[in-house]
Amino acid sequence: MKSHVKALVVGGGAVGASIAYHLAKAGWQDVVLLERDELTSGSTWHAAGLLPYFNMSYATTHIHDYSIKYYKTLEEETGLNAGFSVVGNLRMAQSQERMDEYMLYASTAETVGVPYEWMTPGQIKERWPLVHTDDLVGAIYHPTDGYINPADVTMAMAKGARQRGVTIERKWQVDGYEWTGNAWRVTLTKMAEKGGNLVPTDEQMVVEAEHVVTATGNHAQRTAKLLGIKTPAIPVEHQFIVTEPDPALVEYRKTNGEHPVLRDADAKWYVREERGGWILGPYERNAPARFEYGVPDSFRADLFPLDLERIEEEYMSMIHRIPSSETVGLKDDYNGPICYTPDGNPLLGPAPGLRNMWLAEGFSFGITAAGGAGYYLAQLMVEGEAEIDMASLDPKRYGQDWMTTEYAARKNEEAYEHVYILHHPDEEREACRPLRTGPVYNQQKALGAQFGCVNGFERPNYYGPTDAADNFDFEARSFRRGGWWQYAVEEAKAIREGVGLVDATAFAKHRVYGPGATAFLDHFTCNKLPKVGRINLTYALTDAGTTRTEYTIVRKGETEYYLVSAGAWQAYDHDYLMKAAEDFMAETGQMVVVQDVTTQWGVFAIAGPKSRDVLKELIKDPEPETALSNKRFPWLSARDIELGMCPVHAIRVAYTGELGWELHHPIEMQSYLWDQLMAAGEKHRLKLVGARAQNWLRQEKSYRAFGNELGRDATPLEADLPRFVDLSKEFHGKAAMKETGIRSKCVTLLIDGPEDADPWGREALYLGDEKIGRLTSGGYSVAFGKSIGMGYVRPDLAVPGTKLKVRMFRELYDAEVTEDSPYDPKNATIRADG
Incomplete structure (x- = not known):
């Protein structure tokens, strides 16, 4: 084995083989793939090999789309048949609400270019007569996917990798990682067969690798311990059964092609043909997490004992849907581990706190995602950024400090159970909640707060009736205007017409200070730094010149700054900020201190025409009547004030676009300030x-949101934010941003949609019959009395007055590009004096 390599890929399943292949294809030499046992001996060997397109994530849909197209090319390249049966995928619906889900999903699929067809129960029955359709509403059909042999596709990718120069070594286990400052020293132990078990030998060696990728599947917890990090990737049991041949199916196949993969989401299962019989794969309740603290050494390509009683309901529903299956016996059965994450999407990207260490873990749909995961991760590693925004899959999307093994295990069990439970865009899953709460959580709950979860932190989504049952929020969800909609309307109106109070405690907050702080932040961000006592909105860019992070920067002193960013991205922002500061200090020798103070400060945002009147009641100042005036406290400034006995760092800014302040206060005084x-x-x-409601209001002001309009697939100039980019200075990513140019442009649209629904920010935009863009945000505008959305279109169409169409529920609705900040474009209300 080589002792010095460019990249070491650890894990020989489908994901690891794809990563090694794509790194070599991207031009990297000296790539080595390690497997502690045999290739495919992890979850790959017992996977059912399905290739479902269905996913609500824009990034994951791209990954699945690449995989399905890539697998079809492997035989020509390698001479190995990957076992791809392109039989299609029929996803059935028993209710209109399920069809609404499919229509929302189809919006995402359409923006990626994924082909699909709609089918009625009659069309299904005519084409596949063995399927019982009397209780179906319809289905969505993907003609281009199907299923594949997991072992065959992995071996084909492995052969393709070898052909491109990759070395594949088996029976080597990683026992240690050490970062030397420019490479990883990876300690390896040779493994051997003994009595049917895999045991370590005395043979060891050390490999130095410039980059390491871990794709260790069920062994992710062991990998995390070796690296000194936390990961939520923990396996969950998954059972599937194989029946004896079904005579009715055998007879049908004499004159017909193979059935598509069938999915009855309301019954929580998939079914496909297998040698004249059926494979049933359910996603039932109460499937347990396994290997929370690591895989036993004795567990190799093994399975768990069956628990068929757990899937009895799903088995009976298969008989209902395919009546001919009632008389066939069971041939084989499997119960094996599949690694999950709390949201069901993989952890793909740089490891938290580490250099040149890349994670590819937690693939619950690993065969579907393997090809695309390798392709886009290779782009990220080789080119510095992928062509799609990978932030939604970043391993740091789960906070590192507060997350525990118990939390990850319970959330992964929930994610497994929710594979076929309705994926409402306004859903808030219940497991492990409440966990992170602010001091006023109970007061808010008593006043009707219905909470969302951001980075594990409870945050009010809206305030419903105070006498509502605990399940009110669940009942209020919908793919259209849910039961919560009317409450959000009243809240939005209150801020536009009176005064409202928003709990924004979940914001991520950092203190950056030291002799080099100013020089560091000036190069780290693209806007001018504010003067002392003032604030600026700015962006940190990627190497590709796209938007990596959005910050509100408050300058508290010549060399002291307070940075506020999105609460959902706390660990993600902290990791990037720390690594950038370390690089700056190594290059310049100037000291910079970065301190995460998120949990030290609570935040209330008060906004609306009467917000100043409320604060005047509390402010302790020699001249309280003028303390909050434009002269003493202008827009986009920050001051330390006192509200009663609470010291407050007040920032005159409002994400809602109204007169308002963010009130940053010591978290231990939050209950007191709330009462005041x-x-x-x-x-x-x-x-x-x-x-x-806040999300709707910010769209009326065209305020871009990170993770929606702002991301690693668009520059700040493409987001149409030139006012926050200072081209007169040098900053990280500037040259790449200018070279990229304007490929598409962010716009705000007013939409004449259906009477009972608003866009969610996943919909395709059309000019005539041509798809020209997509929405990234959506909602309702109380100012204009209609739907509103933000998104990206061709630059030539980013002109106020342009008439477009938006796809909602299979129909095209009128949409018009409006001026930036359609509500109060001159900022008269936000600058109001008093």
């Missing part, structure tokens, strides 16, 4: 406001 604000606001009819 509620009492002072009573006579001004202060209304509590949740995140959903």
Whole structure:
């Protein structure tokens, strides 16, 4: 084995083989793939090999689409048949709500270019008469996917990798990682067969690798311990059964082609043909997590004992859907581990806190994702950025400090159970909640707060009826305007017309200070740094010049700054900020201190025309009547004030676009400040406001949101934010941003949609019959009384007044590009004096 390599890929399943192949294809030499046992001996060997397109994630849909297309090329390249049966995929619906889900999914598929067809129950029955359709509403059909042999496709990718110069070594286990400053020293132990078990020998060696990729599947917890990090990747049991041949199916096949993969989402299973019989794969309740603390040494290509009682309901529903299967016996059965994450999507990208260490773990649909995961991760490693925004799959999307093994195991069990449970875009899953709560959580709950979960932190989404049952939020969900919609409307109106209070404690917050802080941040971000006592909105860019992170920067002193960013991205932002500061110090020798203070400070955002009136009731100042005036406290400035006995770092900015302040306060004083604000606001009819109304209001102001309009697939100039880019200075990513140019442009649209629904931000945009862009945000505008959305279109169409169409529920609805900040474009209300 080579002792010095460019990249060491650890794990010889489908994912690891794809990564090794694509790194070599991208031009890297000296790539080595290690497997502790045999190739495919992990979950790959017992996977059912399905290739479902269905996914609500834009990035994951791209990954699945690449895989399905790539697998079809392997035989020509390698001479090995990957066993791809392109039989199609029929996803059936027993209710209109399920069809609504498929129509929302189809919006995402359409933006990626994934082909699909709609089918009625009659069309299904005519084409596949063995399927019982009387209780179906319809189905969505993907003609270009199907299923594949997991071992065959892995071996084909492995052969393709070898042909491109990759070395594949088996029976080597990684026992240690050490970063030397420019490479990883990886300690390996040779493994051997003994009595049917795999045991370590005395033979060891050390490999130095410039980059390491871990694709260790069920062994992800052991990998994390070796690296000194945390990961939520933990396996969950998955059972599937294989029946004896079905005579009716055998007879049908004499004159017909193979059935598509059948999915009855409401019954929680998939079924496909297998040698004249059927494979049934359910996603049942109560499937347990396994190997929370590591895989036993004795567990190789093994299975767990069956628990057929657990899947009895799903088995009976298969008989209902395919009546001929009732008389056939069981031939084989499997119960094996499949690694999961709390949201069901993989962990793909740089490891937290580490250099040149890349994770490819937690692939619950590993065969489907393997090809695309290798392709896009190779882009990220070789070119510095992928062509799609990979942030939604980043391993740091789960916080590192607070996450525990128990949390990950329970959330992964929930994710498994929810594979076929309706994926409402407004869903909030219940497991492990509440966990991270602010001091006023109970007061908010008593006042009707219905909570969302951001980075594990409970945040009010909206305030419903105070006498509602605990399951009110669940009942309020919908693919259209859910039961919560009316409450969000009233909250949005309150901020536009009076005053509202938003709990924004979940914001990520960092303190950056030291002699080099100013020089560091000036190069790290693309906007001018603010003067002392002022604030600026700015962006940190990727190597490709796209948007890596959005920050509000408050300058508290000549060399002291307070940075606020999106709460969902706390660990993601912290990791990037720390690594950038370390690089700066190594290059310049100037000291910079980065401190994560997220949990030290609570945040209330008060906004609306009467917000100043409420604060005047509380502010302790020699001249309280002028303390909040434009002269003493202008827009986009920050001051330390006192509200009653609570010291507050107040920032005059409002994400809602109204007159308002963010009130950053010591978290231990939050209950006190809450009580003071509620009492002072009573006579001004202060209304509590949740995140959903705030999201609508920010779209009326065309405020871009990170993870929606802002991401690693578009530059700030493409986001149409030139006012936040100072081209007169040098900053990281500047040259790449300018070279990229304007490929597409962000716009705001007012939409005449259906009367009972608003866009969710996943819909395709059309000019006539031509798809020209997609929405990235959507909602309702109380100012204009219609739907609103933001998204990206061709640059020539980013002109106010351009008439477009948006796809919603299979129909095209009128949409018009409006001016930026259609509500109060001159910012008169946000600058209001008093």
